[in-house]
Amino acid sequence: MIKINTIQHYLSMSGIRITVSDVSSAAAKVQELHHLPALTAVIMGKILAGTSVLATDFKNHEGISILWQTNSILGSIHADAYEGYFIRGYVDTADDNLPVTSHNEKLLISDKAQLTVTRYSLVYRYKIFLSTDSL
Numbered sequence: 496m497i498k499i500n501t502i503q504h505y506l507s508m509s510g511i512r513i514t515v516s517d518v519s520s521a522a523a524k525v526q527e528l529h530h531l532p533a534l535t536a537v538i539m540g541k542i543l544a545g546t547s548v549l550a551t552d553f554k555n556h557e558g559i560s561i562l563w564q565t566n567s568i569l570g571s572i573h574a575d576a577y578e579g580y581f582i583r584g585y586v587d588t589a590d591d592n593l594p595v596t597s598h599n600e601k602l603l604i605s606d607k608a609q610l611t612v613t614r615y616s617l618v619y620r621y622k623i624f625l626s627t628d629s630l
Contacts, residue, residue: 502551516544521582534593542574543584550576560613566605
């Protein structure tokens with residue numbers, strides 16, 4: 496059973512690796528801070544969970560940033576995860592008043608949607624910032 500607000504890794508006897516993420520508190524906080532309708536909050540929670548799972552494979556203070564341009568009434572969804580502990584996200588527009596169903600989730604996803612995933616290094620940025628000693 497997965498613990499609340501954790502990312503856990505499992506390895507099967509046959510060598511299959513499974514990573515499971517629970518971001519319940521983060522998703523609830525995003526919904527509260529941004530006053531998201533229920534369906535938008537569910538979608539945002541799924542994006543936060545996926546972003547956190549992707550970010551756990553990185554070493555050396557790397558992070559991941561996701562921009563999902565939905566081309567729907569949701570607008571764009573942004574999510575960042577870094578250091579293995581920090582996650583944040585927001586939705587540009589949250590106008591849906593639809594009940595939470597898998598059918599309604601599919602209505603909010605356009606076939607013209609575009610997903611951009613960016614991997615970045617906090618160490619690299621830090622080194623660039625500190626290299627001003629030659630000035």
